[in-house]
Amino acid sequence: MTVSDRWLLPDGVEDILPPLAGRIESLRRDVMDTCQRWGYQLVIPPLIEYLESLFTGTGHDLELQTFKLTDQLTGRMMGVRADMTPQAARIDAHTLREDGITRLCYAGHVLNTRPRHMLTGRAPIQAGCELFGSGSEAADLEVISLMLATLRVAGLPRVHLDLAHVAIYQALIAEGAFSSEMEATIFDAMQRKSVPELNELLGDCAADSAGGRLRRLAAICGGMDALAQARDVLAGASDDVVVALDQLERVATLLNRDFPEVGVGFDFCELRGYNYHTGLVFAAYAPGHGDAVAKGGRYDAIGSDFGRARPATGFSLDVRALVALGERVQHRSGAVWAPASEDTALAGVIAGLRMTETVVQALPEDTDTDPRGRGCDRVLVQRDGQWVVEPL
Numbered sequence: 001m002t003v004s005d006r007w008l009l010p011d012g013v014e015d016i017l018p019p020l021a022g023r024i025e026s027l028r029r030d031v032m033d034t035c036q037r038w039g040y041q042l043v044i045p046p047l048i049e050y051l052e053s054l055f056t057g058t059g060h061d062l063e064l065q066t067f068k069l070t071d072q073l074t075g076r077m078m079g080v081r082a083d084m085t086p087q088a089a090r091i092d093a094h095t096l097r098e099d100g101i102t103r104l105c106y107a108g109h110v111l112n113t114r115p116r117h118m119l120t121g122r123a124p125i126q127a128g129c130e131l132f133g134s135g136s137e138a139a140d141l142e143v144i145s146l147m148l149a150t151l152r153v154a155g156l157p158r159v160h161l162d163l164a165h166v167a168i169y170q171a172l173i174a175e176g177a178f179s180s181e182m183e184a185t186i187f188d189a190m191q192r193k194s195v196p197e198l199n200e201l202l203g204d205c206a207a208d209s210a211g212g213r214l215r216r217l218a219a220i221c222g223g224m225d226a227l228a229q230a231r232d233v234l235a236g237a238s239d240d241v242v243v244a245l246d247q248l249e250r251v252a253t254l255l256n257r258d259f260p261e262v263g264v265g266f267d268f269c270e271l272r273g274y275n276y277h278t279g280l281v282f283a284a285y286a287p288g289h290g291d292a293v294a295k296g297g298r299y300d301a302i303g304s305d306f307g308r309a310r311p312a313t314g315f316s317l318d319v320r321a322l323v324a325l326g327e328r329v330q331h332r333s334g335a336v337w338a339p340a341s342e343d344t345a346l347a348g349v350i351a352g353l354r355m356t357e358t359v360v361q362a363l364p365e366d367t368d369t370d371p372r373g374r375g376c377d378r379v380l381v382q383r384d385g386q387w388v389v390e391p392l
Contacts, residue, residue: 012115012122020323024125026330028107028319031127031150035105038146040129043104045087047080053090054079056305062086065112080111085314086302088130093306102132107319117291120321128296128316132303135311140280140298141251147294147315148259151284155328156293160263160285163252164270165244166277166297168217171237176210186214193269195219208236221267224252230268247280276302282315286325293321334377335360336389349380349387 009015016024032042048069055063065082081087088104096102107127115122129146131139144161151159169190173183182201189197198215205211216233220226227249234241252264270281272295281297296315303310335358338350353359360374371379371392378389 010122012112014121014123016320023323023328023330024319027154027323027326027328028125028127030153031317031319032105032107034150034153035127035129035146038103038129038142038149040103040105040131040146043088043091043106044108045081045084045091045106047109048078049081049087051077051079054081054086056086056090056302065114065116067111067113082110082112083316084108084110084126084128085130085299085316088128088314089132089299089302089312090306092130092132092312093303093308093310097308098133100133103129104132105129120291120318124321125319126316127319128314130312130314132310132312134313135298135300137247137250139311140247140313141254143296143313143315144251144255144282145258147282147284147296147317148255148262150317151294151322153328154322155326156286156322157327158263158287159261159293160265161255162221162265162267162270162283162285163248164267164281165248165279166271166281167240167244167279168234168268169214169271171240171244172210172214172217175238176205176214178211187271190214190218190269191271193218213237217268221265221269223263223265224249226266227252230266244279251280280313289321289325291321293317293325333357335375337371337374337376337379337392338362339380340364340366343387346380346382346387353389 036042050071051066051068054066062082066079068077068079070076071078084106088106092098092102092104105128107125109123110126112122112124116124127150129143131143148159148161173186178186186198186201189201195218198218202211202215205215207216213233217230220229220233227245231245234245248266252266255262255264270283272281272283276299277297278300279298281295283292283295286293294315294317296313298311298313300311303312336353338346338359338361340362350359350361358375360371360376362369377392379392380387381390
């Protein structure tokens with residue numbers, strides 16, 4: 001490595017500089033304040049954990065995204081967190097062990113071995129909420145509503161929400177009795193919404209068979225009319241499928257009532273996190289950003305892997321992406337410029353102002369500095385022996 005290369009950062013890793021750093025931190029605080037006003041308690045999980053804990057209950061979906069290292073104290077393998085949801089589940093099941101409902105929120109950096117999307121880096125700032133102890137539809141609705149409330153705080157001009165239910169796919173796969181290899185191929189094509197591939201894979205299946213229904217379902221997405229089409233395609237399917245469709249309709253109706261500015265639709269190919277999600281799943285999108293800006297769903301199985309079965313649902317979002325996409329207006333007053341002086345009275349005035357104001361005091365080297373270039377719009381000057389604030 002040459003001297004000129006010594007300060008290069010790895011691909012997908014960046015310094016966040018002023019004023020962007022301030023905007024990101026401001027949104028992070030406001031998102032956490034919003035979550036706490038809904039009754040969610042803040043937790044700060046560790047940056048690294050043993051791999052067994054990080055991957056528990058996730059179906060190893062995160063394994064390829066996790067940087068791994070050896071613990072020099074024990075020789076065991078550790079990982080740098082790539083997602084904070086499993087950590088929250090561990091805290092609920094093993095550390096807190098509270099009865100009843102537990103609501104947790106968190107925010108912090110996660111590290112990915114590769115970017116999850118072409119518009120994101122490898123060290124996103126993840127924030128989210130998890131609700132443990134309720135398998136009710138009301139809990140799912142609360143979590144989705146809170147997620148949309150945080151997107152309002154972020155100032156996104158438009159939001160589209162896709163709803164899905166993994167029970168529908170699970171029921172059809174079980175009914176079709178496909179081989180494991182065929183199931184994996186179908187899953188891959190569904191995730192990529194590749195209707196031509198599904199037609200080739202399942203084209204010989206009867207229309208009312210599990211394979212035929214999967215093939216036709218993949219072509220359906222949209223609003224309430226899409227849900228009606230899905231009911232036609234899935235007519236005669238198992239009770240689990242009917243229950244899932246009914247839940248999707250009820251939740252969508254309530255969200256349309258409470259968030260009329262949000263476009264609510266259905267995407268029956270939404271299988272992100274399929275290996276650990278167990279019910280309703282959702283993802284929010286913003287114009288100009290191909291990946292979901294926030295996503296989540298129900299995952300009732302993770303707690304049992306930590307020794308305590310607990311129904312759970314939650315969401316997470318990328319604070320950095322929301323700052324880039326939002327139209328959030330920050331009302332910040334300018335700072336006060338104070339001259340370089342050892343006057344005791346001036347020190348007292350500065351200390352008092354700093355309780356509510358930003359005060360930048362000049363140093364001896366600041367003789368030619370324009371205070372406006374430091375974000376100051378006022379200055380402390382001495383008038384009749386008193387230090388007073390005047391506009392620049």
